[in-house]
Amino acid sequence: MSSRVPLVDYLALEPEPHLVAHECVSCGARYFDRRNGCANCFGTEFHDVDVATTGEVRAFTIVAYAAPGIETPFVAAVVDCEGTSVRANLINVTPDPEHVSLGMKVRLATNSVGTDAAGTEAIGFGFEPISN
Amino acid sequence: MSDDVWILGITMTKFGKRPDEDTIDLAAEAVHAALADGGVTMADMGILAAGNLMGGAGGIGQALQKQVGQTGIPVYNVANACATGATALRTAIMAIKAGECDYGLAVGVEKLSGVGLLAGGSRAADRDEWTPHGRYGAVAGVDGRIGTETMPGVFAQVGMEYGHKYGGTSFELFARISEKNHSHSTLNPLAAYSKKMSLDEIMNDIMIAYPNTRPMCSANCDGAAAAVVVSDAKLKTLSLEQQRRAVKVSASVLTTDPWQEACQILPDVNTLTRNAAKQAYEAAGIGPEDLDLVELHDCFATAELVHYDNLMLCEEGGAVDLFESGATWRDGSMPVNVSGGLESKGHPISATGIANIWEVCHHLRGEAGPRQIENAKVGLAHVIGLGSACGVHILERAA
The missing domain is CATH 3.40.47.10 (Thiolase/Chalcone synthase)
Known part of the structure; x- marks a missing residue:
């Protein structure tokens, strides 16, 4: 059986795919990158917290012009996941202004980034519309 | 006497495609014009603050001095993204406010024609083995996969x-x-x-x-701008015409x-x-x-x-x-x-x-x-x- 790895370390694949933030123990500020300290309160202690897998699109753009190798157009967005902002692409949606809107309700979904020489598949994430 | 600082001379070059001039040419053009506009010379300047982002780590200020005047004054090479020019000007203003000199010179210059995307303009090819790298433990490039860097x-x-x-x-x-x-x-x-x-x-x-x-x-383009700033006390010793054209930095x-x-x-x-x-x-x-x-x-x-x-x-x-x-x-x-x-x-x-x-x-x-x-x-x-x-x-x- 071939193995899987997440595209980034803050994407947890098990038991169900979700994002994990580093939360400052003293002020509650949340971050996704490896931390040296808290930018808000200067604390240095963090614990991991699961981020809600549903949210609302607070900002988006449809990128038509990007670096070579990046498939365009794609939708880049900021998703408000119950108070935690997440940067992600919107996926499983037609990338045009008729199909993407501010305030749209979305949920986390995964996609395949590709398979490396050893047969390991990298799993990425995005948010897809919650259809009514 | 107040601690006001004034802009005595200021200029911008023509912005656009300037293929025949390099970074130093453009910066020198702006500096010469700003000094002339203020009715002063490099000999008057007590500090030079210079900004340039695309030219690499070499000191733009010193390279510029070698063309417009090496007077031995302190040079501050500043970098603050798109606020670089404002930062250079503020550096010169601060030196005057600190009482270190009466005149300061600030310059910002860039050669940017045809550069394209300044961020997210390239993404490294995926490696043939998924190994975590960097602060997000990413196994592959994230631009375009997790939002956009452009x-x-x-x-x-x-x-x-x-x-x-x-x-x-x-x-x-x-x-x-x-x-x-x-x-x-x-x-x-x-x-x-x-x-x-x-x-x-x-x-x-x-x-x-x-x-x-x-x-x-x-629009990405080439161009430079420069300003001469002067203390309130020094300005009062200059000609009425210089005083009339001076602009107060409030x-x-x-x-x-x-x-x-x-x-x-x-x-x-x-x-x-x-x-x-x-x-x-x-x-x-x-x-x-x-x-x-x-x-x-x-x-x-x-x-x-x-x-x-x-x-x-x-x-x-x-x-x-x-x-x-x-x-x-x-x-x-x-x-x-x-x-x-x-x-x-x-x-x-x-x-x-x-x-x-x-x-x-x-x-x-x-x-x-x-x-x-x-x-x-x-x-x-x-x-x-x-x-x-x-x-x-x-x-x-x-x-």
Whole structure:
């Protein structure tokens, strides 16, 4: 059986795919990158917290012009996941202004980034519309 | 004697494609013109602050001195993204305020024609083995997979976020802001692009990152700008003509972004701009209603809208109404970017933060010719560099 790895370390694949933030123990500020300290309160202690897998699109753009190798157009967005902002692409949606809107309700979904020489598949994430 | 600092001489070069000149040529052209404009020479200067981002780690200031005058003065090579020019000017102002010298020289220069995307312009090819790297433990490049790193895309989201919060925005609204700036540019012979563009032309041009089409993005180009600043005491010893043309620096403010939820997800260009504006109005003892013109950082049409609000040119949430009222056109009550803005004048990054001050000074001195804002007494110049840094200067003409 071939193995899987997440595209980034803050994407947890098990038991169900979700994002994990580093939360400052003293002020509650949340971050996704490896931390040296808290930018808000200067604390240095963090614990991991699961981020809600549903949210609302607070900002988006449809990128038509990007670096070579990046498939365009794609939708880049900021998703408000119950108070935690997440940067992600919107996926499983037609990338045009008729199909993407501010305030749209979305949920986390995964996609395949590709398979490396050893047969390991990298799993990425995005948010897809919650259809009514 | 007060501790006021004055702009004695200031200039910007023609912005655009300057293939026959290198970075030093452009910087020297700006410096020579600024010194001549102020009626002084390199021998008078007590400090040089110089900004250039694309030229690498070599000291632009020292390389420039070797062409315009090696007088042994301290040189500060500064870098602060798109706020680099404003930072250089503020460095010179601070040296005068600190009492270290009577005259300071600031210069910003960039060769940017044909550069393309400044961030997110390339993504490394995927490796043949998924191994975690960097602060996110990423096994492959994330640009385009987890949002966008491109500036047109980042600032598109900044404008869309404003629309989500307050409503009233649309692709057409943002395009009309660009239509205004391109219309203004027709009166500016130093602009990289000075062609009027119709709303249809703007909306049907190449889409870069919705809702920003190509003419709604700042133009990469070559150019330089330079300024000579002088202490109040020294100015009083100069000719009446020099004193008449001098422009008072009523506020010189630099801020960075205080932490806000989401500011490390999408850059928060709002809080630090509002903070800088507040500090500047307080230092100058004037309010936004006193401004005769504003040059703000329209790196993208979507950015201009949010800065109406951040600079308090309108009530909070009122940026769309302000624009719809026509106030920000050159014949309106709050003319914004009468130079044509970065979308048409061009944005040679390090030069921008001095060039926008030159534009304001040009009007305050009554020397702006056909694009003169009549009887302009007070103006504001704003720049923001992602990372972030925000520079706000308030300028007043000599009494």
